[in-house]
Ligand SMILES: O=C(O)Cc1cc(O)ccc1O
């Protein structure tokens with residue numbers, strides 16, 4: 440395992456030099472007539488030049504060759520026959536499907552197939568258009584071989600990657616990071632990266648076509664809590680000076696893949712500074728807040744990262760986790776409530792199970808409860824939790840479920856409509872019994888509880 444170095448903090452103004460080239464960052468200016476070590480200066484803008492200072496994101500990269508040294512991009516051939524559209528933002532070629540959807544674990548590549556991260560990425564659902572810079576896409580990747588002399592970037596948005604099986608050693612222009620299951624990383628628009636895996640690997644990706652992921656406001660929670668800024672880790676500069684004939688750079692542009700050849704590795708950034716840089720985060724560091732009196736708090740208390748729309752408090756995308764925690768509420772139905780939401784909820788499971796559906800929802804699978812589609816605990820969960828002894832319980836131990844929640848109404852792709860869909864999902868709610876009793880009277884115990 441490579442010795443990887445990180446810098447701590449969320450979206451800081453970082454400055455990093457590969458230790459092999461001390462002084463590679465120009466002093467006091469960005470564009471000296473000649474950069475130290477004969478490097479080229481290149482700016483990578485993550486916001487408009489004129490974005491307010493509090494939102495402005497850009498980095499300066501000092502590299503062996505500028506990124507522009509490549510042959511023209513050409514449309515990538517589909518990986519397999521009939522595979523065209525595995526990455527797509529065409530939401531209109533498939534009939535809408537408002538049903539509750541659950542996917543069994545997505546298949547890992549067969550052992551005799553060689554599939555890398557980019558080849559194994561497929562769009563599950565999404566909405567909007569990267570051309571208009573408004574929308575999101577959710578992908579599943581399954582792969583089993585490193586990308587080798589190939590790198591990838593998306594011109595369309597920022598990637599939030601959630602590995603579920605198999606660690607990812609990700610080389611980026613800013614340095615290298617190891618991202619294992621129960622960790623996540625964000626790689627922003629334009630940043631080239633190459634994923635190394637050691638075996639069968641699977642995970643989830645959410646891409647936002649506008650804005651950037653940020654930490655949620657904490658409001659009355661105060662100055663600390665949830666995902667704390669210092670627990671985010673950004674790689675330190677690392678470069679390779681490697682001439683390679685036929686190195687491939689893949690670009691996702693307007694939802695299509697394009698490949699360009701160049702004769703060197705793009706990971707030739709010797710030093711960089713700025714606040715537009717990839718980062719990773721270990722979900723076990725999330726400082727969980729939960730209800731300690733009564734009632735079920737909305738899952739927004741578990742928000743790790745959010746990408747806001749222009750409407751105050753309404754997210755284009757929230758990344759929410761359901762970590763191990765104590766459940767202590769009194770006279771309360773403790774699991775998630777029954778729900779119809781003006782947001783869309785895609786859920787995934789990294790390991791273990793999920794409180795509201797202990798069976799059927801499996802690690803490496805997924806579920807989608809679309810806008811206003813009813814959902815909630817399955818019948819078994821309802822019966823158990825309605826009569827459970829309400830002592831303090833540690834819940835979700837050894838589990839990590841998560842949710843990508845969006846104010847956009849997402850469409851499901853043709854691939855996802857016919858792959859690993861659990862046709863019986865709806866059945867988990869059918870046994871929910873009628874408990875209505877028009878002659879019901881409050882029990883003495885209930886009155887006492889409410890005092
Ligand atoms: O399981 C879900 O649907 C996600 C969810 C969890 C929760 O605690 C409350 C509401 C909600 O939608």
Ligand SMILES: [Fe+2]
Nearest residue numbers: 778780784814
């Ligand atoms: Fe929900």
